[in-house]
Amino acid sequence: MPLELEVFPFHYSQVNKIIRENLKKGEREFILRGVNGHRYLLAGVSADIKVTIYGTPGLDLGAFMRGPVIRVFGNVQDGAGNTMDEGKIVIHGMAGDVVGYAMRGGKIHIYGDVGYRVGIHMKAYMEKIPVLIIGGKAGDFLGEYMAGGVIILLGMHTLYPERPIAGLFLGTGMHGGVIYIRGKIKESQLGLGLKPYPLDGSDEKLLEGYLKEYCEDFGLELSEVLKEDFIKIIPYTHRPYGKLYAY
Amino acid sequence: MATPQWSKFFPDFYIERLWDKCIKCRRCVSECSYEAHIWDSKKKTLLEDHSKCVGCHRCEAFCPTKALIIKRHPSDFREHALWTPWFIKNIYKQADQGGVLLTSTGCALPYKNYFDHLVLDACQVTNPPIDPLREPMELRTYIGPKPESLEIEEVNGKFRLKKKLPPLIRVEAPILFAAMSYGAISLHVHQGLARAARDLGILYNTGEGGLHASLYEYGPNTIVQCASGRFGLHVDYLNAGVAIEIKIGQGAKPGIGGHLPGEKVTEEISKTRMIPVGSDALSPAPHHDIYSIEDLRGLIFALKEATEYKKLVFVKIAAVHNVAAIASGIVRAGADAVVIDGLKGGTGAAPTMFRDNIGIPIELAISAVDKRLRAEGIRHRTSIIASGGIRCSADVVKAIALGADAVYIGTAALIAVGCTMCQRCFTGKCPWGIATNNPELMKRLPPEVAYEKIYNLVKGWTHEIKEMLGAMGINSIESLKGNRDKLRAVGLTKEEMEILEVKHAGE
Numbered sequence: 001m002p003l004e005l006e007v008f009p010f011h012y013s014q015v016n017k018i019i020r021e022n023l024k025k026g027e028r029e030f031i032l033r034g035v036n037g038h039r040y041l042l043a044g045v046s047a048d049i050k051v052t053i054y055g056t057p058g059l060d061l062g063a064f065m066r067g068p069v070i071r072v073f074g075n076v077q078d079g080a081g082n083t084m085d086e087g088k089i090v091i092h093g094m095a096g097d098v099v100g101y102a103m104r105g106g107k108i109h110i111y112g113d114v115g116y117r118v119g120i121h122m123k124a125y126m127e128k129i130p131v132l133i134i135g136g137k138a139g140d141f142l143g144e145y146m147a148g149g150v151i152i153l154l155g156m157h158t159l160y161p162e163r164p165i166a167g168l169f170l171g172t173g174m175h176g177g178v179i180y181i182r183g184k185i186k187e188s189q190l191g192l193g194l195k196p197y198p199l200d201g202s203d204e205k206l207l208e209g210y211l212k213e214y215c216e217d218f219g220l221e222l223s224e225v226l227k228e229d230f231i232k233i234i235p236y237t238h239r240p241y242g243k244l245y246a247y
Numbered sequence: 248m249a250t251p252q253w254s255k256f257f258p259d260f261y262i263e264r265l266w267d268k269c270i271k272c273r274r275c276v277s278e279c280s281y282e283a284h285i286w287d288s289k290k291k292t293l294l295e296d297h298s299k300c301v302g303c304h305r306c307e308a309f310c311p312t313k314a315l316i317i318k319r320h321p322s323d324f325r326e327h328a329l330w331t332p333w334f335i336k337n338i339y340k341q342a343d344q345g346g347v348l349l350t351s352t353g354c355a356l357p358y359k360n361y362f363d364h365l366v367l368d369a370c371q372v373t374n375p376p377i378d379p380l381r382e383p384m385e386l387r388t389y390i391g392p393k394p395e396s397l398e399i400e401e402v403n404g405k406f407r408l409k410k411k412l413p414p415l416i417r418v419e420a421p422i423l424f425a426a427m428s429y430g431a432i433s434l435h436v437h438q439g440l441a442r443a444a445r446d447l448g449i450l451y452n453t454g455e456g457g458l459h460a461s462l463y464e465y466g467p468n469t470i471v472q473c474a475s476g477r478f479g480l481h482v483d484y485l486n487a488g489v490a491i492e493i494k495i496g497q498g499a500k501p502g503i504g505g506h507l508p509g510e511k512v513t514e515e516i517s518k519t520r521m522i523p524v525g526s527d528a529l530s531p532a533p534h535h536d537i538y539s540i541e542d543l544r545g546l547i548f549a550l551k552e553a554t555e556y557k558k559l560v561f562v563k564i565a566a567v568h569n570v571a572a573i574a575s576g577i578v579r580a581g582a583d584a585v586v587i588d589g590l591k592g593g594t595g596a597a598p599t600m601f602r603d604n605i606g607i608p609i610e611l612a613i614s615a616v617d618k619r620l621r622a623e624g625i626r627h628r629t630s631i632i633a634s635g636g637i638r639c640s641a642d643v644v645k646a647i648a649l650g651a652d653a654v655y656i657g658t659a660a661l662i663a664v665g666c667t668m669c670q671r672c673f674t675g676k677c678p679w680g681i682a683t684n685n686p687e688l689m690k691r692l693p694p695e696v697a698y699e700k701i702y703n704l705v706k707g708w709t710h711e712i713k714e715m716l717g718a719m720g721i722n723s724i725e726s727l728k729g730n731r732d733k734l735r736a737v738g739l740t741k742e743e744m745e746i747l748e749v750k751h752a753g754e
Binding site for chain 2: 085101121123128
């Protein structure tokens with residue numbers, strides 16, 4: 001039986017405390033209702049648990065977390081998945097700024113749009129490859145300083161049909177990882193030195209795998225998502241500072 | 248024809264080999280990681296490439312017959328007060344390579360060093376000094392926020408505090424080891440620092456390069472750092488120490504981030520930092536989730552929440568023009584300690600222009616911050632940890648009298664393990680085995696030696712501090728904190744004295 005909690009009257013600290021206490025008792029499934037700007041939910045929680053959230057979680061949902069699978073029915077504020085280690089966040093709505101900052105593992109699936117500075121400084125190590133999929137559009141600085149992992153930008157479910165799929169300075173300072181974009185992007189939107197490339201066979205296989213899971217999360221048709229061609233952005237160097245100095 | 252390299256023509260150092268003493272054992276060749284000593288196998292003799300000598304004195308120290316002397320290169324440019332060899336040679340380097348000048352350690356320019364213009368008081372006749380050998384002398388310091396007031400209640404004839412105090416960190420001396428990352432310095436130095444911190448009852452700081460698996464056992468004496476690159480930062484790491492330090496800035500390079508060059512990202516470093524071998528490890532200048540005091544509060548409480556309020560959160564900044572106002576914001580954001588790193592603060596790698604020209608001296612910053620926090624009635628809500636150019640125990644005493652709770656020492660600890668200040672840490676070739684993770688070079692400084700030297704240094708300093716306190720008639724470091732009456736200025740202007748809140752000698 002999942003633990004159901006009406007969190008509206010509680011401070012975020014109390015909510016996290018209740019979750020941690022019940023975790024110790026062996027509870028593995030939580031349903032939080034009435035979430036309204038509660039910050040840091042599940043921050044630093046290291047456990048394989050399932051959490052369903054109704055409402056709008058506040059800053060840093062699942063920051064530093066290792067393991068939880070969170071499904072949010074609503075939008076989320078800034079900083080979701082900040083320095084997240086393992087686990088998954090599925091957002092049936094939009095997300096704010098700096099989603100997945102320095103994320104090093106796990107997955108974040110977002111149905112709609114995201115704000116600015118999303119996926120900054122994501123990094124991968126060995127078998128840990130973070131994946132961030134955005135169903136809508138993104139603001140400026142998507143994937144800035146990216147050092148590893150995968151960002152997929154679909155631009156499909158958006159509140160802003162008039163806007164370009166991503167803002168400016170996409171991938172600025174990128175030195176690892178890959179960004180896939182459904183459709184086209186102007187080169188002027190990319191960070192210094194970056195270029196869009198067509199996909200090769202291995203990209204397509206990878207992309208299909210990631211998108212299959214994404215479509216299952218939101219009940220979407222994979223064939224619909226794959227109807228348009230994708231491009232990819234990869235770093236032009238892994239050593240951006242390699243030739244900067246005089247000794 | 249190849250373009251001439253001006254910078255190679257005029258070496259900084261001169262390797263003098265005393266041939267009457269040299270036995271051609273080639274120890275110098277094996278000691279020099281910069282390849283300044285060369286064995287000519289055809290002629291069976293030793294040669295020198297002076298242009299490669301960095302002045303680390305390793306060969307000189309280890310030459311079994313003392314046949315080597317490393318000196319400044321005697322070849323001089325014509326004297327000119329403005330265009331000194333420093334500027335000429337820097338221009339040569341940049342004209343040759345077209346890059347940013349890189350260097351290490353702290354500010355090398357002779358700005359006024361305020362510690363050297365402050366003198367301490369001592370008791371004479373009317374108030375007796377205290378002999379620390381005879382009477383207890385307390386250096387114990389508590390880091391963290393103190394309550395505004397204490398409420399005491401009587402229960403069954405016994406008095407006790409009504410409310411529980413917030414968590415504080417107890418250290419046995421107000422001297423902590425500054426953040427130096429594993430990567431910038433060798434694992435052996437980290438091990439030495441950690442062990443010394445444990446035995447001295449103080450703290451060391453992991454820096455931003457993560458925590459090596461072998462060091463988790465030193466948790467109660469560890470501060471872990473959270474910088475913008477978030478390297479090796481995960482739940483176990485956050486919970487490993489007693490405090491988490493958010494690194495915003497560093498005195499040696501305010502306003503820019505750091506980066507560990509790919510050459511230094513070896514297998515072991517890669518494991519600890521959790522990044523691929525050989526890739527540049529970039530820490531961008533800002534944390535991209537922090538653009539305001541409110542955002543900083545966001546990260547402080549994310550860290551507190553993630554560690555269930557068991558850890559203190561420090562915020563480290565470089566001392567810059569508006570340091571007092573910035574520190575006030577940091578305290579209001581909820582930082583349990585503000586770490587201020589001054590102009591003279593060291594580094595493993597920084598652009599020379601930044602190291603030498605940006606930031607303000609730590610003495611002025613400590614006093615300004617302490618004064619501002621007192622004026623705003625929030626001084627008790629935080630501890631001030633000062634760093635950058637603390638060279639001896641008298642500097643520690645002066646820093647505390649100016650308002651710091653404790654100091655960080657970095658460069659001093661490295662000199663204790665044999666650093667000769669050659670200022671080439673960024674090459675990763677440190678011949679003394681300190682600022683390197685080359686497995687061969689690392690062996691030159693075993694962890695036991697690092698431990699012993701660092702331990703000895705702090706032991707000596709703490710004894711000196713006790714003596715100085717005793718001479719002032721004070722028996723606890725608490726009574727020295729912000730006690731500017733124990734300081735007098737020698738040769739400072741009125742304005743400087745106002746900022747430092749000290750009187751002139753004779754007043």
